[in-house]
Amino acid sequence: SQTIHQWPATLVQPVGSPLSLECTVEGTSNPNLYWYRQAAGRGLQLLFYSVGIGQISSEVPQNLSASRPQDRQFILSSKKLLLSDSGFYLCAWSAGRVTLHFGNGTRLTVT
Amino acid sequence: QQPVQSPQAVILREGEDAVINCSSSKALYSVHWYRQKHGEAPVFLMILLKGGEQMRHEKISASFNEKKQQSSLYLTASQLSYSGTYFCGTEGMSGSARQLTFGSGTQLTVLP
Numbered sequence: 001s002q003t004i005h006q007w008p009a010t011l012v013q014p015v016g017s018p019l020s021l022e023c024t025v026e027g028t029s030n031p032n033l034y035w036y037r038q039a040a041g042r043g044l045q046l047l048f049y050s051v052g053i054g055q056i057s058s059e060v061p062q063n064l065s066a067s068r069p070q071d072r073q074f075i076l077s078s079k080k081l082l083l084s085d086s087g088f089y090l091c092a093w094s095a096g097r098v099t100l101h102f103g104n105g106t107r108l109t110v111t
Numbered sequence: 112q113q114p115v116q117s118p119q120a121v122i123l124r125e126g127e128d129a130v131i132n133c134s135s136s137k138a139l140y141s142v143h144w145y146r147q148k149h150g151e152a153p154v155f156l157m158i159l160l161k162g163g164e165q166m167r168h169e170k171i172s173a174s175f176n177e178k179k180q181q182s183s184l185y186l187t188a189s190q191l192s193y194s195g196t197y198f199c200g201t202e203g204m205s206g207s208a209r210q211l212t213f214g215s216g217t218q219l220t221v222l223p
Binding site (some may be wrong): 104 | 184
């Protein structure tokens, strides 16, 4: 069966510090991978999605970036965090149809 | 464009019914429904495809009116475990979209 791992679960970072969130998927090949962000009490905002290694599509201009160095690995990064980057970050995968399977999320607080 | 969900929030007693609506301004190929409990990741409930049938997940069912570009989620005889935020996600008509556009969510609270 397929599983998705996302870490860390929680993170507190000062403004201006770098960020690296990692997500890996097991049990499937060539998944579509996604990063979503959810502000407190808000909906799901798509940040990036990837249909293959090195292929990244950005939905929202921001100071975040994503990379997919391996087929089942998706990384979300920032060189300098802003207060507005705080939120709940969710990695997800899909195969074929666009039904999403989410990881457990990372709660990021920028102080 | 983001689909519009209504109501934004609903409170009901255990055993009561509720309907959550999702409306889009563009033609849709599919509508997905997810439920998110507080502090957790969203969980897939069901997908409704263009030309497909009404779907069901336990006592939760959903319909998709392609002409009106609307979907409704029906929660029958609600249970305490149904509490959470429900999101609809829409896929455009091409059918080859790689991403969903989510509504802002409907917060459902079921009281004993």
